[in-house]
Amino acid sequence: MGTVREISCETIIETIRKLFMEANTDLGEDVLSALKESIKSEDSELGRHVLEKIVENAEIAKEESAPLCQDTGLAVVFIELGQDVHIVGGNFCNAIHKGVKRAYIDGFLRKSVCDPLSRENTGDNTPAIVHIEIVEGDRIKITAMPKGGGSENMSSCAMLVPSAGLEGIKRYIVESVEKAGPNPCPPTIIGVGIGGSIEQSSILAKKALLRPLGEKNQSDSRLAKLEEEILEEINRLGIGPQGYGGRITSLAVHIEMMPCHIASLPVAVNIQCHVARHKEATI
Amino acid sequence: MKKFIRINTPLTDKVCDELNTGDMVLLSGEVYTGRDVAHRKLFEAILHGDRLPVNLEGETIFYAAPTPTRPDRLIGSVGPTTSLRMDKYSPKLMEMGLKGMIGKGKRSPEVMEAIKKFKAIYFGAIGGVAALTSRYVKKAVVAAYDELGPEAMMRLEIVDLPLVVINDTKGRDLYDEAVKRHRIHFSE
Structure with a gap:
């Protein structure tokens, strides 16, 4: 049996903050190379033009740390929580929302979450959508996925x-x-x-x-x-x-x-x- | 590649009439941004006979809500949102003089009909290239509905913003024509 490992809420907040800021400005290499590759198989000239602009945008966004898209998304978070982790210094889910809030404020990301009926903006892009799965081990795997509307x-x-x-x-x-x-x-x-x-x-x-x-x-x-x-x-x-x-x-x-x-x-x-x-x- | 046609705002009947579906355009001049809530508010104000916070005569609305502006920048990342959510309101706005709409995605038959009737134009901007698109914006100030935060209407000064004509005054639709032209049928 594994021993219990402590992870602080502050570490979780900071990790979430960094991940959402990075996700919004730095397109993954797998996506970028698939886009570049697709230009070769696109037979429409206008289609190729669009794909080239998409690649150019990813390069600019990375270089300037600017959001790739103005829709910086609803914050979807996937968590794989090791069953030997003991979370200290606060409430786990609150830490996730706090990390999202910090990312969207510090990163100048658009706040795109609102009340479904009044359509009033919540102001800090929370609440996040959180999916938690309990797994073996003493670590937490966090995946940040900003999803556009x-x-x-x-x-x-x-x-x-x-x-x-x-x-x-x-x-x-x-x-x-x-x-x-x-x-x-x-x-x-x-x-x-x-x-x-x-x-x-x-x-x-x-x-x-x-x-x-x-x-x-x-x-x-x-x-x-x-x-x-x-x-x-x-x-x-x-x-x-x-x-x-x-x-x-x-x-x-x-x-x-x-x-x-x-x-x-x-x-x-x-x-x-x-x-x-x-x-x-x-x- | 087709040549870009350079045009300026405010758009006139003549300019709109001369543009055709599929034309590639470089648009310069002043445009407003506005999306869901701003459209609802403009629409309600028109129905109530209230004075509008902006004059729509000859104007163009870019369906966009940029990311917040960093202190060292003119504007954040900016790009089009899906236009269909503005369909309910657009014909009324065209009746009030709106000539240009910039967005992405299909419009309703009612909007296409209003584009013909009021000699307006629906342009497509590439979605998801907002870091690039912000480079065409030279000035940005809040124009109305400041309380809406990211959804406030802004006045943008743009230079040579690349666009494609989706719906023209002849009732043509680029999306419809594109699929007909490029679809591969299984018998082929």
């Missing part, structure tokens, strides 16, 4: 009938992307969650977006094949970068799956714009 608005979940099968799943995903058209800022990354329950499929779809861009599903070859087939279908739609027409509508499809009820077939599609931001740290 435009692409989140085009995401959805369906409770398909089991008889819909693989074909039904495919159709639902491709139709979601087609319906979204130019709105979620293509080229996009498509996160898919199959199975679980209505909420679990949606969490899986979002988690699928955290996988290094373009890496196939490693645990199930059926899913790896499905990812490839769906990406090909999506890129025949003609939507192209920003919906101006072309080949590169999506850069990748990432699917995660888990068992579900014998009566159900939940499928969630989480669309991620090309500003696919996430940073992680283990403390």
Whole structure:
């Protein structure tokens, strides 16, 4: 049995602060290289122009530590909490929200969270959306994922009938992307969650977006094949970068799956714009 | 690559009529920013017959809410938000003289019809390149609804902002045409 290790709330706050500031200004190498690579396969001139501007923007943002996008997102936080960790100096969830608040104030990031009815801004981009999983060990893995509203608005979940099968799943995903058209800022990354329950499929779809861009599903070859087939279908739609027409509508499809009820077939599609931001740290 | 057409605000009927879907434009002059709540407020003020905080005649609204301005900068990162959320309000604003709209994504049939009727233009700006786009802004001041924080209306002075004409006065739609042109059918 492991001994208990203490981690202070101040360490958690500071880690969250740094991660959100970094995520908003520094696009991951995997995304950047996929974007650069995609320019070669884009046959529309306007599409190539858009992709080149996206790459140029990432370079400027990094150099100037400026936000990549004006929508610096709703702060989504994934936590893997080691069961041998003892959190000291305060409340764990409050520390997460405090870290988000500091990042959005210190980093001059836009506060994009409001009351759903009055639409009044909460002023500090909190509350964050927090997903906690208890794992083995004495460390905490924190993933910061600022998620933009435009692409989140085009995401959805369906409770398909089991008889819909693989074909039904495919159709639902491709139709979601087609319906979204130019709105979620293509080229996009498509996160898919199959199975679980209505909420679990949606969490899986979002988690699928955290996988290094373009890496196939490693645990199930059926899913790896499905990812490839769906990406090909999506890129025949003609939507192209920003919906101006072309080949590169999506850069990748990432699917995660888990068992579900014998009566159900939940499928969630989480669309991620090309500003696919996430940073992680283990403390 | 097509050549960019240089135009200036305020936009006139003639300029709008001459622009066509797919044209690439470099826009200079003054524009307002405004998004969800500012649109709702303008719309309600028009319905109530109240005086508007800004005159919309010949104006262009950029559907944008920039990140906060750092002390060493003119403006934060700035770029377009999804335009469909402004669809409910845009025809009324065009009736009041609004000529240009800058955003991203599809518009409703009602907005496209109003663009034809009032000789306006809907431009697309590239979404998610806000660090780059801020370089085209030379001046930024709050113009109305300061209390809305990031959603306040700002007056921006822009120089050569690159845009693409999405919906023109002839009723054409770039998104629709692009998909028809680029879609690969399974029989092929």
